[in-house]
Amino acid sequence: MKIGMLCYPTHGGSGVVATELGKSLAEKGHEIHFISYQKPFRLQGYHPQIFFHEVGALDYPLFQHNPYVLALVNKIVSISREVGLDILHAHYAIPHSLCAYLARQIVANITLKVVTTLHGTDITLVGSDSSFREITAFSINQSDAVTAVSHSLKEETVKFFPECGEPQVIYNFVDTALYKPGDKNRCLLHYRKGKEKILLHISNFRSVKRVFDVIKIFYKVHQELPARLFMVGDGPDRDEASMLTEELGIKDKVHFLGNHDEILEVLQGADVLLMPSEKESFGLAILEAMSCGVPVVASRVGGIPEVINHGETGLLYPVGDVEGMAEGCLEIFTRSEVCHRFSYQARKRAVAMFDSSVIIEQYEELYRTVL
Incomplete structure (x- = not known):
């Protein structure tokens, strides 16, 4: 499968999960395209199945704020047409699931599917705010599948957006082969004093x-x-x-x-x-x-x-x-x-x-x- 990953590239959980998911899927032979304003911090090194597409936005005095959302939609459309994406996986509802929807409307490609993963504050803080509630609900409803990272978040989503149905719970994950117990006497050696x-x-x-x-x-x-x-x-x-x-x-x-x-x-x-x-x-x-x-x-x-x-x-x-x-x-x-x-x-x-x-x-x- 050819999968477009839409995520924030920062140190927050949603960006980490999106990046690790993409890396793991690439190891299984899928073609992964990360689309964001900068390279996710955990996306290091080279992998033949992973591509990063940087989103630039026009710096024009008329725009009081950088129109990143529009530039992101345009980049998604461009990449989709270029490589023939099968799925857009939007991590964090706003703006990514909305951008995925708009891009699909522009390319008019009914085979381009949208999956949205809800991570938490996109529902409980941003999405539930009156400034974004309607657009968040619309984006969720226009997704072909919606997941939440816990049953607690699933319940919160149903509470704030009862018109959107129930998301499927898929937990976050960790590479336990990498994240494993280490030598505590070696780790943080420069800081630890005695039996602290x-x-x-x-x-x-x-x-x-x-x-x-x-x-x-x-x-x-x-x-x-x-x-x-x-x-x-x-x-x-x-x-x-x-x-x-x-x-x-x-x-x-x-x-x-x-x-x-x-x-x-x-x-x-x-x-x-x-x-x-x-x-x-x-x-x-x-x-x-x-x-x-x-x-x-x-x-x-x-x-x-x-x-x-x-x-x-x-x-x-x-x-x-x-x-x-x-x-x-x-x-x-x-x-x-x-x-x-x-x-x-x-x-x-x-x-x-x-x-x-x-x-x-x-x-x-x-x-x-x-x-």
């Missing part, structure tokens, strides 16, 4: 991720035993989070690493992943940590309970329960049998339920059904 425990947080540092809770949880843990916190990512709350570490007197124990294209070694060096999010449709970083055998302490919200089995592969707490999450981290750090059990079961669950080989087959079957 390493806590890790990965996000876009927006308010919904509750990065201040991460700092407060670490502060409580640090009061009980030697520890360090690594913050991977960037976003609006980054500077204020740094100020909070100064106020609490733990600035030298908290490391802001910024966005990382390759976080495998960081994950392998962690003892616990902290994800106290207010909302989370799936939590790809959680799955990648589990695949590396890293226990997770997280909020019991959204799709997270579909990934983590509380008390078996990690610990779940109500949103904002800083005290409980700190106690959970300390339990993992001080009770070796709990830590080993969580690590083993987390890895086992990732391999059994979320390995790329399992999920990619589901997407292939969906494509075949649509065609």
Whole structure:
């Protein structure tokens, strides 16, 4: 099959999933065409079945904002005519599923099918906003198939868009052959001092991720035993989070690493992943940590309970329960049998339920059904 992947190329989950999906499909012999304003950050190296098409937009003073959506539609039309795409897979409803619909109307090719994957905030934040609700609903309804990355997101979609039917749930995935336990004594070697425990947080540092809770949880843990916190990512709350570490007197124990294209070694060096999010449709970083055998302490919200089995592969707490999450981290750090059990079961669950080989087959079957 010839598949066009429409996605954001940034460090967010939707772009990562789209890129990894495309790479896995290429390994199985499909021809993949990524179409975006820049090359996805995880799309490195050369593969004979993978192509990247950069979308440029006219810089004209009359346009107050860059008309990227129109340029994207034009690029999709051009690529479709050039290579004869079978499927356009739109990741994140707006603008990608709408662009796919418009492009199909222009080429007037009824064999060009559109699959839309909903990732979370495209429904719960952007799509549900009055400014975009109607166009989001239209785009979903014009897709030949719609998927959601968790049952929680499926329920949210039905709630916000009851006229659009129920999307099919296809979970996010991880390459468990790549994301596997590593040597903690080697990973993060330049930072780890003695028997310090390493806590890790990965996000876009927006308010919904509750990065201040991460700092407060670490502060409580640090009061009980030697520890360090690594913050991977960037976003609006980054500077204020740094100020909070100064106020609490733990600035030298908290490391802001910024966005990382390759976080495998960081994950392998962690003892616990902290994800106290207010909302989370799936939590790809959680799955990648589990695949590396890293226990997770997280909020019991959204799709997270579909990934983590509380008390078996990690610990779940109500949103904002800083005290409980700190106690959970300390339990993992001080009770070796709990830590080993969580690590083993987390890895086992990732391999059994979320390995790329399992999920990619589901997407292939969906494509075949649509065609």
